[in-house]
Amino acid sequence: MTPLRAIGWPFAGPPTDPAWAQAIAAHPSARPARVTEQHRSGYVVAESPDESYSPESLPEWQRAKCPPESRPAVGDWVLVEGEGKAARIVALLPRFSAIKRGAAGEHYKQQLIAANIDTAFVVCGLDADFNPRRIERYLLLLSGSGVQPVVVLTKADKDGADVDAAMESLSATLAQGVAVVAVNAKDRASVDALSPWLGEGRSVVLVGSSGAGKSTLTNTLLGTEKMKTGAVREGDDRGRHTTTHRALLAMPSGTCLIDTPGMRELKPTGEEDVAESFADIEAIAAQCRFRDCSHQREPGCAVRAAVERGDLDAGRVANFLKLRDEVAAASDQLATRLAQKADARVQGKALNKRLDEKYGKH
Incomplete structure (x- = not known):
């Protein structure tokens, strides 16, 4: 077992994923390492089970406006150049999976x-x-x-x-x-x-x-x-x-x-699949008289009827309704955030174009 394989390298040898291979080829002098710890001051990475170190992270990760999900997390693979105190992260390799939650607070953020x-x-x-x-x-x-x-x-x-x-x-x-x-x-x-x-x-x-x-x-x-x-x-x-x-x-x-530390708050991000987690309820909901049935007081609600028959647990249905509403609200916040970012990019490009037309490109 190679040192990288011993810390979870997902390939038996060189990366077979095209995106990984392309990212590694773009930094021929860099080597892969895995993030083993994440702290406010930076990251600890490892190239084997027996040795870890703290490289310098990319400047953009240290900026307040950098989205949390754009920074590395424990389990991420990065590319590192240099040795000892001169070691620095030069790239974040693509993720094949990620576990996220909505961060605490009024404003939409992902953790x-x-x-x-x-x-x-x-x-x-x-x-x-x-x-x-x-x-x-x-x-x-x-x-x-x-x-x-x-x-x-x-x-x-x-x-x-x-x-x-x-x-x-x-x-x-x-x-x-x-x-x-x-x-x-x-x-x-x-x-x-x-x-x-x-x-x-x-x-x-x-x-x-x-x-x-x-x-x-x-x-x-x-x-x-x-x-x-x-x-x-x-x-x-x-x-x-x-x-x-x-x-x-x-x-x-x-x-x-x-x-991981115990998590007392588990806010959805808006990207979750409620139908996947509650497929049993969704299957019965398809039999409701109204397609947009909220499963509250509407006549012909198959979900409420299943609860009354004992076919569905009332607590599970209540949790389904609560989580469905939370995911919908988070999804709206996410859509708003993405629209704002897209609008900011458009305005930024328009401003740069006006400046170029007025002062010429430098």
Whole structure:
């Protein structure tokens, strides 16, 4: 296994993707490296599992107006020139997948969680942390990202953990083809159930709330106490943020793991596919009397009828309606933002043309 392959290089040899090959050819003196940490002051990159360094980043990434999604995230591949303190990033290689969420605040922004990921482990504890509605929200954010979701239920060994009841609560999720695996995150034999998604050149990100067991699971998979862990609070099982930043870690098998801080706010970006995440509800909604049925009080609503018959879970339908509205609102904000950027480009070109006509090209 080559050093690059050991940190998730997605090709068995040179890149076969034309866009990657073209970008690399444009910088013949540069070499690929992967972003393993992202900080406000810059990035940490690696060319092998054993050595990392902090190169100088591109100037445009440091500008306040640079969109967050245009900057590298943990998991991105970049091209680096120079050695030691003279090392600098010269290009960002194309992404084949990206996990994003809407950033907190009134203005529309996207936050990139991780890039070039094959699988996302949506980690949820079988204690007070267990929340099917939150899992559905995570799955919605992953829809259309190019990342395969796997729901990982931790703390299956804890007193009072009811795996069968949890599986029943997630029956609709299972019906969508999403794998759900219950494990004891502290037991290596138990987490071996996740091995189908862990292999050479594969990259896996762990997402979930604080205290769900992401760092414990990461340590068990790595076989070493790499990540700091902490106990949840008594009474409400709420966790503390033991992971403070995203970090990419290489497993001996060649799989890369990315542990992330717990996320309490999961805002859609407007690019999610609600129909993909709630295909069961959408299929029934196609039978509604009115094509634009909001599934509230309209006569002939097949969705409400299915809830009354017990064919659909009322909580899942309520979450579907809530998320559908959130995605629609975010989509409108995104469209407005793109239109403003396009208008600014047109005005900029018009201004440059007028200046050229008046003063001549320089």
